[in-house]
Amino acid sequence: MQQNALMTVRVTERRAEADDICTFELRDPDGGLLPPFGAGAHIDVHVAPGLTRQYSLCNAPCERERYLIGVLRESASRGGSRGMHDDVKQGSLLRISAPRNHFPLVAARKTLLFAGGIGITPLISMAEQLSSEPSEFALHYCVRSLSRAAFHDRIAAARYRQSVSLHADDAPGTRFDAAAILAAADPDTHLYVCGPAGFVAHITGAARDAGLPAEQVHVEYFAPPALSVGPRAPDAGFEVRIASSGRRFPVGAGQSIVEALADGGVDIPVSCKEGVCGTCLTRVLDGEIEHRDYYLSETERARHDQFLPCCSRAKSAVLVLDL
Structure with missing residues (x-):
């Protein structure tokens, strides 16, 4: 199946997992197998x-034979989670992409998983995979209240249930101490964290304080961190050149690269527009990038060969894109 191709799936089950969280089971309408995923x-x-x-x-x-997704109804929804909760029912048909993985598991002897709220969705899949391998892992699942803990019954019945610790603000005896957990971690442990920006910052800060190497800390954001308040120089304009055609596009000070290209008839797939999801990831052949995303690691940024044009800009006068 081509990377950008879409397929149709049917919602065969919709289930309320917790307060404001629903899961949707998706299957091929003809009963066929779906593309594999990690x-x-x-x-x-x-x-x-x-x-x-x-x-x-x-x-x-x-x-x-199926995909399962979990969707939190966001109070400030821009239409996505509200549409899923209000309009998608059992029997509905949806168009979806093939799976993509920007948050893959790395082979490690020991693994720590930290989920904040709806950040449990990729990590419970990791727990499923790790439980079938000869590796040691622990999943710490943090929620504000037990009523907002999705997959509670599934975890209670899982073969890996002894490896899961549920930490809820309203449940006595479940206090979460990231510093203590990470201080006891082996130096070769790999850590995965997903959840709200503040939760991610807390875990990654504790990992840094514990001396865990940055390349062993893997992060997925569901929303961008709040920007620090402070003065910043005004954005300067620059130019983008398309390598395949040689066409040049000016990018104004108050304009994103995606917007400038769209104005010229060049569309780049985009979703979050905030540098979180990675949908618009684009190769850069020449020029100096000013990275403003929350998606690429520091190692990936240092290569200077890809960026997210929905939010990042150029430090040089021209950026040459592999389009």
Whole structure:
């Protein structure tokens, strides 16, 4: 199946998992197998015309007959989660992409998983995979209240249930101490964290304080961190050149690269427009990038060969894109 091709799936089950959280089971309408995926993968779901959102797959990667996604109804929804909760029913047909994985598991002897709220969705798939391998892992699942803990029954019945610790603000005896957990971690432990920006910052800060190497800390954001308040120089304009055609596009000070290209008839797939999801990831052949995303690691940024044009800009006068 081509990377950008879409397929049609049917919602065969919709289930309320917790307060404001529903899961949707997706299957091929003709009963066929779906493209394989690895733990940490996500799919693009076309919720409505012009409205695409990314949702992590939260079933076991060995399951080819179905995909399972979990969706939190966001109070400040821009249409995606509201559309899923209000309009998508059992029996509905959806157009989705093949799975993509920007948050894959790395082979390690020991693994720590930290989920904050709806950040459990990719990590429960990782727990499923790790439980079938000869490796040691622990999953710490943090929620504000037990009523907002998705997959509670599934975890309680899982073969890996002894490896899961549920930490709820309203449940006595479940206090979460990231510093203590990470201080006791072996130096070769790999850490995965997904959840709200503040939760991610807390875990990664504790990992840094514990001396865990940055390359062993893997992060997936569901929303961008709040920007620090402070003065910043005004954006300067620059130029983007398309390598295949040689066409040049000026990018204004208050304009994104995606917007400038769209004005000239060149469309780049985009979803979050905030540098979180990675949908618009584009190769750069020449020029100096000013990275403003929350998607690429520091190692990936240092290569200077890819960026997210929905939010990042150029430090040089020209950027040459592999388009």
